[in-house]
Amino acid sequence: MNEFAELVHDLRALPTAAPESLRERVLALGEPVPRRTLPQVSWRRSLVVLVPACAVALVSAAVVHGVFSSGTSPKPQALTSERGVAGEALAPTTRPPFVPPDGNRHQDYEASMTVRVKDLDALTDRTNEAMQVARSYGGYVASVQQSTQAGEPGEAYLILRVPVGRVEEAMVRLSDLGTVLARQVSVVDLEQTLRQQRAHILRLKLFIARATEQLKASLPADVRLRLQLQLQGARDDLARVTRANGATLNQAALSHVALTLTTQKAATPVQKSSTGRFERAARDAGSFLAGTGAVGLFLLIVLSPLIVVAGAAVVGLRAYRRREERRLLAA
């Protein structure tokens, strides 16, 4: 023990003080100019602060999003869609009116509606009634499918074509077949398409008239042949564009109504109360959070290989430096 103490004493007594020249050199450095730097915070402490801060920011953003989005209910003019919550029926008093077709314009009018009926017997009766409604307004039934399997709710799916001028009345009558569960109307203006088709037809007719006139005169054989070919092409084009124009007019004349009749029971209607907006806000906020989570998960999945590679590189670099240090200091 005494030997060890002696060794320690000898080691500490070794003349290893810094020489005066070195002391002067170091002390000549003076005092560094004080810089106002951010406080040094370890990454663990940073995480402790940053993680809750990010969580609070995310939740706040979700709440703000929920509150703002629940306060507005934008509906495009040309496309309306109403659906009861969880299959809840649209109450007749709160049911918004149909978007009527514009009588002065050609429009492609499409509507779909889901109507709940009482039972399978009613399903058959209401299907027949729907077909009669279409016919009574000068339309026709494009297709009808009805399925009634044991243990399953019965369903009938009809495609009705009703003249656009009377589709509003037809929709009202179809709504009376049962309880409306969902309704959607889509209106696409066809005026632009028709204008283009008419202009094209006019151009083709003019060309055909001129070409026919030219062919009456005497022309060189090759010019005549080329003109005849162009005339034939123009006539073919005219026939095609005229057919397309007819189809567009037909599309504008008859609306397309997809009607679904179902016996499926509606879910218990949700009581409308003063908490409705709060619930919508909560639901929107939840959706926002779920969306953010999905994006985060996607990024994690996409970036995880890079993170693993970067982590492995850091670990490898550290191991390499450690081994190199050991080698240098073992010499």
Place this chain on the structure above:
Amino acid sequence: MRAVNAVTSSWPGLQVDRPTFASVAERELDAVHRYLVFLTGNRAVAEDLTGETFEKAFRGWPRFDPRRGTPRAWLCRIARSVALDHFRAEERRRRREERYAGSAGEVVSEVLGPSSLEAALAQLSPAEREVVALRVVLDLDGPTAARVLGISPTACSTRLSRALKRLEELIDDERVR
């Protein structure tokens, strides 16, 4: 001897007494020099590296956080990094000379002193000498020395124990001669 000055951090709420760089340099210069003499085994190299260490510390002084360790441990970490850079540069120099001269480059001889203790120390590896320097000469505690060396406190104790045992054996051998 100048008085040791201390200032309070300019950041409110932290309230950490922070010494001035000049006071730290004056107080720790000998300790850092001792550590580098032990680590390099060469007084002239140690002197150069000590100067370099304090220049580096001068530049990094704003980053020094007194809550995370003593100035001595912080300076020793810088000194170790400077010394390792020196060892790497020396190794590159030797390799270059070997490549161009076709023979082994000159190895800087370890010059500690003429006493039997210094002769024995010169035979230890730099790793052994530095743990002796940190734990025995500079009197750093186990965890602090381990942090400077980048190893666990247990590994530090084991290394110190082996180094001292070997040193005693070498001293005995030197005395016999």
